Amino acid sequence: MELRTLRIFAEVVRQGGFTQAAKTVFLTQSAVSKAVRQLEDELGVTLLDRNGHKSVMTDAGEVVFQRALRILAEQDDLKTELAELQGLTKGMLRLGLPPIGSDALFAPMFAIYRRLYPGIDIHLVEHGSKKLEDMVRDGEVDLGASLLPAPDEFDWQNVRKEPIDVLIPASHPLADQPIIALKQLQDMPFILFDSAFALNPIILNACRSQGFTPSIAARSSQINFIIELVYAGLGIGFLPRLIAEQRVRDGVRHITLTEPDLSWDMAxxxxxxAYLPHAARAWLELAARFQHG
Structure with a gap:
């Protein structure tokens, strides 16, 4: 059963006959009559009692007409809802955010996105990069913020690239240096993030490239706690400069890390x-404006 045939039949009933219905649906009268006959043949019942120029619905015709109205209304609702999604008057944006840097990078964007698209529901989850990649892969979020390089199975759009600074106690002999090489830190205990954070492999791989494996004094998912551990003298920490500059703490120095040149490259x-919802595409467009603006 075709929706087109149901619509023609409903129009015949509304208009009170084939001639006027033909004008409404922009078909010939014979084409309208043929469509109704096909519907009757398919259903195996007579829908219209044709008497000269008048057509009266049979009991079966009344049933089909009422059903047709509901079906056609559902189709119209579906088209409207899809149009609303494309026009971003409704829908859902599912984002995966990292615990590091989300406040600085994305909070202003959320305010603008909400103002532009007030009908979009925003669903947020917060995890380390590797977990977010899994959630993107499994379709649990539309977009995830992760560190480059991204696995080949993903497309990506750059967010921000920041150098990585070393956090060191102000009392340490190296604290007054403007820059510091990673190899100079090989005898100091490291304070790292939890294993799920993508910043850890960047640091540990860099250490291996410099010929040493660091001693790890502690791990934490809390930036402020890591800073406090550095202040207490437990070891040294590492943060992207954007985040480090927002968390200045007396007694802790931020030093530019060189040799090798490490970066935190968020995307x-x-x-x-895969299909990317309109709400997610709109978020990427806004993110691109932030990056270049």
């Missing part, structure tokens, strides 16, 4: 070749 990732 939005999504499944390559």
């Amino acid at each position: 939005w990732v999504w499944r390559r070749g």
